[in-house]
Amino acid sequence: MDKQPASSWSIHTRPEVIAKYEIFERVGSGAYADVYRARRISDGLTVALKEIFDYQSAFREIDALSILHGSPNVVAMHEYFWREDENAVIVLEFLRSDLSAVIRDAKRRKKNKGDGLSVGEIKRWMVQILNGVDACHRNLIVHRDLKPGNMLVGDDGVLKLADFGQARILMEPDVVATDENQLEEASREPPEVIPDYVNSSQGEQEVLSKDEYFRQVEELKAKQVVRYDDDTDKDSNVPDGDASCLATCTVSEMDDDFGRNSFAYDAADEEALDGGGEGLMTSCVGTRWFRPPELLYGSTVYGLEIDLWSLGCVFAELLSLEPLFPGVSDIDQISRVTNVLGNLDEEVWPGCVDLPDYKSISFAKVESPLGIEGCLPNHSGDVIALLKKLICYDPASRATAVELLNDKYFKEEPLPVPVSELYVPPAMSGPDEEDSPRKWDGYREMDSDSDFDGFGPVNVKPTSSGFTIEFP
Template sequence: MEQPLPKSWSIHTRPEIIAKYEILERVGSGAYSDVYRARRLSDDLTVALKEVHDYQSAFREIEALQMLQNCPNIVVLHEYFWREDEDAVLVLEFLRTDLSAVIRDAKKKEGGVGVGEIKRWMLQILCGVDACHRNMIVHRDLKPGNLLVSDDGVLKLADFGQAKILMEPGFDGVNDNLPIEQNMGYQENVTPPLDVVPDAHNLSDRGFNKEDTNREEYLRQLAELKAKRHAVDEIDKETITNDEYSSCLATGTISDIDDDPLKSSYSYEAEEGGDDRNGALTSCVGTRWFRAPELLYGSTDYGLEVDLWSLGCIFSELLTLEPLFPGISDIDQLGRIINVLGNLTEEVWPSCSKLPDYKIISFAKIENPIGLEACLPNRSPDEISIVKRLVCYNPATRATAMELLNDKYFDEEPLPLPVSELHVPLTKNGHDEDSPGGWNDYDDMGSDSDFGDFGHYKVETTGSGFSIQFS
C-alpha cells in the first residue's frame, strides 16, 4: 500500500503548485516567508511565489490583497494555495526592484533624484496608501523595501503580512482571526465587492477623484472607528489580564523582573508582531526606522495614522537619500525623534501621557531641538512642509494621503515626470531588507539591550513598576 506523502514545508514538493508553476530561484527570505521567482506554465508569465510560514501573516495578506484588487499601486495577488497542515503560498505579480534600490542607485549619481521624479514616486506611494486607507486597511510596515517597482516604473505597495483591516461590514473586533476558506478558489478574475474597491477605470492620474470623500467625512468615519475599537478594547481588558503584546518597550513590574530591571533585554528583534487573538492591536509592528512614536511608546489604540508617519520618513529619505531616524534600538529611535521634534508633551499632543510607556520612559528636556528643516537641507519650503505635516507627534494632525494628493506641490513646476521616464535600477540589493534595525548601513551592533547604545540613564522604582530616564 502506498504511503501518504509527509507533511510538506517545502514549496518544491507540493504537487498542486508544481503542476502549474516552474520554480526558478529563491529571490528573498525572512523569518516569516520565502519568495521565489517562478514561471506560470499556462502562459509563461513570470510570477513571485511567496511561501508564508506564519498563519496570521498569510491570513492578513490574502485578506488585504483581495480587498485591494484592481488598485493600480497595490501588488497583484493572482491566486493562492492553502490547505490544512501546509504553509500558504501566494502567487503575486513579480516586480524586480523596489524604492530602496532607487534610493541606493541615486546616491551613486551626481544630482541624486530630480524633483519631477521625486514627485512621481511620491504620487504613486500616496495612491497606494490612499487605496488602503479608503478600505480602512492600515499597512503597518511601510518602508522603501516594501514599495516594489516594475520595469516600466510603476510603484506598488507590497508585503501586507502585518496589515490590519480596522473596520468592515460586520466587524466586531473579536473574531478577527477566524480561518478564511482554505481552498484554491481565489483567482485573479474574481470581482471584489464594489463597496470596498475603487473603480480602477475612474482613477485620475493621482488615483482618485478630488470630489470624493472630504476630510470631514473621513475624520467622522475615523472617529466612529476609534469609538468602536475602544469599546471592544474595554471588553478585552476585562477578560485579558496580561497582554504580552501591550508594549514593545521596557514595561514590567518589580515582581516580573526581580530587583534589577536591566537584567532583562527589552530590545525585540522580531519586527513582525502578532495582534492579540481577541482582535486587539499590538504596538510591535513595522520596521523601527519608520515606526510612529505612539508605537514606540507602546500604544495599542492606534489607527491609519501610523502609516502616515512612515510616509513622512519615506518622503524625507527620497529627498535626502538618507534615513530620517536610523535608530539602532527602540530607545535610540525615540531619542533621535525627540532631538529633532523636541520632547513629547501634552502641549504638542494632548493625552499623550496616556500612552502605556509614557510614564515609564522619559528623556531630559531638549531646549533646542534641531527641527525637521535641519534634516532636509537644500529642500524647498513646500517639500519641508509635506514632511512636517506627516512627521508630527499628534496623530490627529497628520495629513491624510488624500489631502497630500491634492497638495499644490504636485501642480507646480517642475511637474511630476511621466511614469515611463522614471529611472528604474536593474536589480535590488541582495541584503535582507527585513532584518530588524539592519537596513542600509545600520544594525543592532550586537546589543542585547535597548539601553546599551543610548548613553546615561537613571532607573527609579515606582508604586507599580519602574521608570527610566535618559539623558
C-alpha cells in the same frame, strides 16, 4: 480560529503548485516567508510565489490583497494555495525592484558626483505611494509596515505597496468570506473595492477636506461589521523581528535577544491584550525607523494615522537619501525623534500622558530641537511644510493621503515626471551592497543587543510594576 501547524514540506513538492508553475530561484527570504520567481505554465507569465510560514501573516495578507484587488498601486494577488497542515503559497505579480533599491542607487550616483533623484522623480514616486496608501485607507486597511523595502517597483516604473503580513483590517464588509482552509486558489469573488481617486497621471485628484474624508469613512463604517481580530495579533507564532517595543519593562523581560532584529515583537505585550477589551492591537509592529511615537510609547489603540507617520519618513528619505530617524534601539528611536521635534507633552499632543509608557522613560529638556527643516536644510519651505503634516506627534493632526495628493507641491513646477521616465535599478536591494551600512537588507538596521547600549549612565528608579529610566 485555531492556528494551522507549519508544514516541513518544500514548495517544490506541492503537487497543486508545481502542476501550474515552474519554480526558479528564491529571490527573497524573511522572518516569516520565502519568495521565489516562477513561470505560469499556461501562458508563460512570470510571477512571484510567496510561501508564508506563519498562519496569521498569511491570513492577513490574503485578506488585505483580496479587498484591494484591482488597486493600481497595490501588488496584485493572482491566486493562493492553502491546505490544512501546510504553509500558504500566494501567487503575486513579479516586480523585480523596490524603492529601497531606487534610493540606494540614487545615493551611489550622487556619491559619484552624478545626479541623485530629481524633484520630478521624487514627486512621481510619492504620488504613486500616496495612491496606494489612499486605496488601503479607503478600505480601512492599516498596513503597519510602510517602508521603501515594502514598495515594489516594476520595469515600467509603476510602484506597488506589498507585504501585507502585518496589515489590519479595521472594518471589513460582512460579505467577505474568511475560510482559512481554502483548498486551492482564491475562488471567492474579490470584495468590492472602494474606488480610488483618479490616478494623477490621468487627471486631477478629487478635492476633499479632512472633515469630508472622515465623514465618508464614518459612512463606510456604518455599512460594515467591525472586525476585531485581536486573536490574529495574539496568536502569531513567528516573531515580527527586532526590537522590543518600549514598555514598562521588568528585568526578566530584557533577554539576550532584546533589540536584535528588524521588527518588533514582545510576547508579554501580546499576552496583555488578552481580555483587555475589544479593538486593541499590539504596539509592536512595523520597522523601527518608520514606527510612529504612539507605537514607541506602547499604544494599543490606534488607526490609519500610523501609516501617515511612516509615509513622512519615506518621503524624507527620498529627499535626503538617508533615513530620517535611524534608531539603533527603541529608546534611541524616541531620543532621535525628540531631538528633532522637541519633547513630547500635552501642549504638542493633548492626551499623550495617557500613553502606556509615557511615564516610564523621560529625557532631559530639549531646549533647541533641530526641527524637520534642520534635517533637510537644502529643501524649500513647501517641502518642509508638507513633511510637517506627516511627521508630527499628534496623530489627529497628520494629513490624509488624499489631502497630500491635493497639496500644491505636486501641482507646481517641476511637475511629477511620467512614470515611464523613472529609472528602475536592475534588482532589489541586497545585503552585500558596498555602501550598505552594517550590511542591512530591507532595513535590518539594528545591531545592538540591548536597548540601553550607548547611552552611558542612566537613572533607574524602582516602581511598583518594574522601574522607570531617566536619560540625561
